[in-house]
Amino acid sequence: MAGWNTHEGPALCLPLANVDTDQLIPARFMSVPRAQGYGDYLLHDMRRDDTGGLRADFPLNQHPEVSILVTRRNFGSGSSREAAVYALVDAGIRAVIAPSFGDIFASNAVNNGLLPARVEPEACAKLEQALTTGPRPIRIDIDTRTLRLGDLTVPFTLDDSWATKLINGWDDIDLTRAHGDAITAFRDTRLRTAPWAWPAAH
Incomplete structure (x- = not known):
């Protein structure tokens, strides 16, 4: 997976709260091979x-080219299904901005x-207001943990370890491997200082 630290793309407002993972991808599609x-x-x-046809009034149908979603609180609640993230990534979404x-x-x-950029509710409302006329580019x-839309700059919250992983x-396995030298040093020290704690070699 390629890392990234900056992205600029069209952002769309999806003014919905409590969008859960079953809404992001209904369970009946979970049997579809990931490769598809x-x-x-x-x-x-x-x-x-x-009838299965696309609704003309749904924002994402009007602008399928967007790569950033600005939405409301509790996005991605519900079950732990990772396929909800796959659906967003496969649709070209690089970041979701929400409180x-x-x-x-x-x-x-x-x-x-995929970046889950957490912003303050007031800042999210400003972004939403700026997108009422349609998609606009957000950088x-x-x-720096910042979003920029025109003259509006908004900070977002992201754990340092998550930033490292995205960049x-x-x-999680890669992040653990990055500490390989420290893990090896700890193991070697424990072998020397607490030999009784290790099973006998066979």
Whole structure:
């Protein structure tokens, strides 16, 4: 997975709170092989009518080219399904900006290169207001933890370890491997100082 620290792309306002993972990708699509891509299933039941056709009034259908979503609180709540993140990534979304996220969703997002940028509710409302006329470009800088939309600059919150993972394109295993020397040194010290704590060699 390629890492990144800056991204500039069209941002769309999705003014919905409590969008859960079953809305992001309904469970009935979970049997589709990952290799086929999950982008067509993103927000499927919101985006499509009873016949399966795309709803002309749904914002994401009007602007499928966007790479950033600005939405409301508790985005990605519900189950732990990682496929919710796959659906966003496969649809070309690089970042979601919201006042709060489901904890497991946010962790899954970072492991798949998707930024969950948490902003204060007041700042999110300003971004939403700026996007009322349609998509506009937002520039994201992970190093400085800032979003810029025209003259508006908004800070966002992101854990340092998550920033490291996004910038380097790492998952949890990669992050652990980055501490390989320290792990080896600890093991060697323990072998010397507490030999009784280790099983006998065979």
